[in-house]
Amino acid sequence: MLSESRGKPVNIETGRFKVRSMAARDLSGIFRAWASNPELMGALNMPARHLSPSALTRFISGYDDKSRYLIGIFEKKSGNLIGVFMLDINSRHALAKAAGFIGDRNWRGKSVFEEVGSALFDEFFKERGLEKATAQVWEKNFAALVPLRRLGFKIEGYLRDEIRSFDKSERRSQFLLGLLASDWKPFTHDR
Amino acid sequence: MTDESVGKVIAMINRALETPVDDLSANSRVLEIAGFDSLAMERLAAELGDARGGEINPLAFAQVETVRDLADLLEAESRTAN
Numbered sequence: 001m002l003s004e005s006r007g008k009p010v011n012i013e014t015g016r017f018k019v020r021s022m023a024a025r026d027l028s029g030i031f032r033a034w035a036s037n038p039e040l041m042g043a044l045n046m047p048a049r050h051l052s053p054s055a056l057t058r059f060i061s062g063y064d065d066k067s068r069y070l071i072g073i074f075e076k077k078s079g080n081l082i083g084v085f086m087l088d089i090n091s092r093h094a095l096a097k098a099a100g101f102i103g104d105r106n107w108r109g110k111s112v113f114e115e116v117g118s119a120l121f122d123e124f125f126k127e128r129g130l131e132k133a134t135a136q137v138w139e140k141n142f143a144a145l146v147p148l149r150r151l152g153f154k155i156e157g158y159l160r161d162e163i164r165s166f167d168k169s170e171r172r173s174q175f176l177l178g179l180l181a182s183d184w185k186p187f188t189h190d191r
Numbered sequence: 192m193t194d195e196s197v198g199k200v201i202a203m204i205n206r207a208l209e210t211p212v213d214d215l216s217a218n219s220r221v222l223e224i225a226g227f228d229s230l231a232m233e234r235l236a237a238e239l240g241d242a243r244g245g246e247i248n249p250l251a252f253a254q255v256e257t258v259r260d261l262a263d264l265l266e267a268e269s270r271t272a273n
Contacts, residue, residue, distance in 0.1 A: 108230060110228070139250075142232050142236045142252065142253065143232050146222065146227075146232045149222055155250075155253055158249075158250045175253055
């Protein structure tokens with residue numbers, strides 16, 4: 001039974017994907033492999049880690065489908081997990097901070113975030129009361145700008161030396177992007 | 192912005208794409224070019240950087256809308272480099 005402190009899980013279908021809140025059972029296998037992949041984690045500014053089962057349990061318990069969402073992107077055909085969306089919600093301001101990654105290399109450059117983000121933000125803006133979404137992107141991660149801008153995110157700022165790199169070797173400037181519910185239009189390829 | 196810069200940018204975009212397109216112009220919107228994806232964006236950024244012998248201005252590059260904007264950026268970076 002879901003605890004009362006938990007919110008409503010995400011459960012959406014798009015043309016190619018099932019998009020749903022992740023459960024503990026989803027965190028073994030490929031998810032653990034991603035977490036231990038230095039290249040993938042480095043791009044997210046996180047250290048690669050070998051997560052134990054108890055660490056995974058602690059990790060997933062931090063996502064309550066109310067203030068924090070960990071949303072898996074599953075290919076419909078195979079059922080395989082190919083990527084993840086994360087949303088941190090500030091309910092007072094109806095504001096979400098969005099992040100995500102495609103873990104499966106074969107799906108990079110295949111407009112996954114455009115398709116999934118379109119369905120996800122459509123639900124959050126229209127049914128879950130979200131009024132604004134933001135995302136921060138490392139200034140050298142130009143690839144991440146493509147789906148965000150296609151979804152309608154505007155560059156709202158450039159934050160000089162905003163964060164430390166995970167290994168503390170440098171500071172990283174960030175783009176701040178934002179998308180208002182009032183500007184929202186689901187992505188279509190002819191936009 | 193010169194025709195030469197536009198031509199250079201169009202050539203760069205076509206090298207960045209897996210399948211080149213032949214109807215690009217100064218007014219083409221970069222994110223609407225068929226086949227232009229996140230990988231093409233990375234390749235284009237790298238090539239623009241190489242053309243300038245270093246890195247491009249990230250904020251200016253991130254905000255480009257059209258091929259014309261890219262050509263302007265290429266020329267501006269060229270003036271800076273000189």
